[in-house]
Amino acid sequence: MAETTTAPALTVTEVTMAYQTQRGHTVVALDRVSLDVRRGEFVSLIGPSGCGKSTLLYILGGLRRQTSGEVTLDGQRVTGPTPRKVGFVFQDYTLFPWRTIISNVEVGLEFRGMGRRERREHAAHNLDLVGLGAFANAYPGELSGGMQQRVAIARALSMDPEILLMDEPFGALDEQTRTVLGEELDRILEKTGKTIVFVTHSLSEAVFLSDRVVVMSARPGRIKEILTVDEPRPRQPAFSTSTAFTDLRNGLFDLLHEEVRAATLAEMSGAGLAVDGGRRG
């Protein structure tokens, strides 16, 4: 994270995602989005619900196919999942409940065909990294939501990817847990030096963790603005009470507020028309 070379780790060029609804309408979720992510950089995607930020993340990871445009990873076009290069941490709890914690962490290496002893070593190391070494033989159901997401991070890290894509990983957690996990994530990333793309709803989380915050507009999703956070790493808890932090957060709030307002008004006017139509009919 400390050094960033000039060659981007990830290049997004004019990516558009459109799909048909069941009623036959075409919805444009992403409209010609272009973005470079440098090696070792932490980039957050933030925007109103439905702006396509998660969709963009899935496209980056090759889990969903864009309608047009291109994503390249180390100069290679992304056409499907590349588990050796890209790790995913999902919003929902996606640990397999029938496997112990350690065997959840090693499952990707198992898919890769790594030998039992070697993958267990890797998994144990990464489980220690997220501070859950003591829970190796527990089952996911015995862990809290925050702990499960830490296991999911260990699972992604154990694949040793260059890039981690995180889709609101702490979205389902309470504010305090979220803050602590954010600080912990920063510490872990400091050690591993991964490139991160992080989708979030939380302004504070975005400012606290990111090198750059990408603000997206309401549907169709476009990049509205990119904010840079110049703050040395690892980020200290004191940063979140500094003036610099508050200014950035407020700036982000203003940018986002317009978009959320626009998105909400669009939804409401749609609903209002339907009600009016019903009355007249």
Place this chain on the structure above:
Amino acid sequence: MARRERLTAVVIQLGLAAVVLAIWVYQTRAGRVSPILLPQPERVLQEFPDLLRDSTFWTSLRTTALELVGAFAVAAVAGLVVGVLVGRWVPAARIATPLLAWAQTVPIILFYPICILLFGIGPMSKVAFGGFYGFFPIAANTVLALSTVPARYLTAAAALGASRRQTITRVLVPAARPLILSGIRLGAALCLIGVLAGELLGSTEGLGYQIASSSGSFRTPELYAYIVVALVLVAIFNLAITRADDRDANARV
């Protein structure tokens, strides 16, 4: 569950059984009930030495046990094959699910005479009928289990680089397993009902036949003894199936 509570439950259960036995002893001792309808418990007990020496008994037991195993094999294999084929194909699951649910409310015993016509009066008709009876819950649960595996597990597997085969064997099957196993348990119980009912209604051998024939000739103590044997067989069979199920349940929380 706490050890203590479990112990209390067992004590109460044994107590209830003792009450039933006490009523049985009291009613028969006082001669209130004709011994042809309800023999004294010790008369039933006295049947066992004879029964255990009787080769007819052992042939009957063997026949019923084999029919049971056969019926269960038919139900499990057919149920799983149909369940997997249908469950992995969304349109088929949509069509089949209500049909399978509906089939479970039909009194399948109505089809037993057809089974006899098709497979004869011997063990084959019991295997077929028991298997047919047990097939529906196994197929229905397998369809349900496979069609409701959360998509997020499959997405996670794809992101972690699972091949198609790994996705099936390491994600789909274990995710669907608990529901499939409960279907198998239900199906096994129905196989049992199917086989015994089949023997009672029309057969020339087996425990059910012995029960029907001792009832028909008023050999009541023997009738009760055979019922006890059938219940023991049921208990052993259910225990075997439940054991397999529990072992799986212990592996998860």
